[in-house]
Amino acid sequence: MALATFPANTITIERLNKSYAETAKKSGNVHYIIQDVDLVVKGGEFFVLLGPSGCGKSTLLNMIAGFVSKTGGRLQVGDVEVDKPGRDRAVVFQQADSSLFPWLTVRQNVEFGLKMKKMPKPQRREISDRFIGMVGLAGHEGKFPRELSGGMKQRVQLARVLANDPAILLMDEPFGALDAMTRRTMQKELSGIWQATNKTVIFVTHDIQEAILLGGRIAIMSPGPSSRIAHIYEVPLAYPRDAAAPEFYSLYQTIQAHFDETEGGGTA
Numbered sequence: 101m102a103l104a105t106f107p108a109n110t111i112t113i114e115r116l117n118k119s120y121a122e123t124a125k126k127s128g129n130v131h132y133i134i135q136d137v138d139l140v141v142k143g144g145e146f147f148v149l150l151g152p153s154g155c156g157k158s159t160l161l162n163m164i165a166g167f168v169s170k171t172g173g174r175l176q177v178g179d180v181e182v183d184k185p186g187r188d189r190a191v192v193f194q195q196a197d198s199s200l201f202p203w204l205t206v207r208q209n210v211e212f213g214l215k216m217k218k219m220p221k222p223q224r225r226e227i228s229d230r231f232i233g234m235v236g237l238a239g240h241e242g243k244f245p246r247e248l249s250g251g252m253k254q255r256v257q258l259a260r261v262l263a264n265d266p267a268i269l270l271m272d273e274p275f276g277a278l279d280a281m282t283r284r285t286m287q288k289e290l291s292g293i294w295q296a297t298n299k300t301v302i303f304v305t306h307d308i309q310e311a312i313l314l315g316g317r318i319a320i321m322s323p324g325p326s327s328r329i330a331h332i333y334e335v336p337l338a339y340p341r342d343a344a345a346p347e348f349y350s351l352y353q354t355i356q357a358h359f360d361e362t363e364g365g366g367t368a
């Protein structure tokens with residue numbers, strides 16, 4: 101599939117650093133979590149960040165989200181420097197529980213941001229119907245989060261984020277807590293949604309198979325501290341991808357070998 105790129109959603113990172121003052125005080129040295137990260141994620145791209153546990157994937161994602169401040173370097177969306185969260189970027193976390201409002205129904209959760217924007221009810225209804233349907237939750241609109249399975253809650257989180265129509269989706273192991281079957285379904289849905297909307301997606305995972313199923317490019321982060329982008333693999337496979345195809349397996353082995361050779365071992 102030809103990739104349409106959107107310069108306004110392009111993320112440009114140059115010599116980006118993050119250290120925490122408390123850690124530096126204790127050790128007496130500057131202790132970088134990530135150091136000198138250079139990266140350009142093109143608008144409309146599905147970009148995966150893969151790396152060992154604790155290397156700084158979430159830190160980097162949260163810096164792009166504007167939740168974590170940088171210590172040095174450049175981090176821009178389009179030509180605007182990121183220094184706070186913005187409506188152009190939305191984060192999907194591993195645990196939907198922390199992001200859904202337990203006192204609101206599925207529909208009310210999905211419409212929450214639209215209501216805040218004072219969107220008229222008929223328009224809100226149309227949008228929530230569309231995304232609730234897209235994530236396969238039609239018929240569950242009136243349920244509360246406590247009445248839903250983990251996978252269903254994760255779908256509500258995704259529908260709510262999509263309803264707000266951010267240009268950039270930042271996903272931090274969004275399917276990590278799901279069972280294998282639900283995970284596969286969600287991966288397919290996400291891939292379909294991305295192809296339909298051409299949003300920029302940055303997707304953090306530990307899972308090499310998931311990375312190859314979804315990503316256009318896969319960046320491997322080196323083990324921390326002072327983690328950086330060690331290598332970027334292009335995934336030259338058409339969607340939908342077949343994990344049983346020889347080309348898929350060959351790329352899987354190449355990436356696995358990269359981790360086996362790297363100090364710190366494989367993905368967590």
Ligand SMILES: Nc1ncnc2c1ncn2[C@@H]1O[C@H](COP(=O)(O)OP(=O)(O)OP(=O)(O)O)[C@@H](O)[C@H]1O
Nearest residue numbers: 120123133151152153154155156157158159160324
């Ligand atoms: N607020 C903080 N203060 C000090 N150190 C922190 C803080 N937040 C994260 N770190 C450290 O930064 C490093 C990277 O953490 P991060 O959560 O970004 O890694 P990760 O690659 O996402 O890990 P995982 O895959 O296990 O979720 C860790 O060593 C962590 O202890």
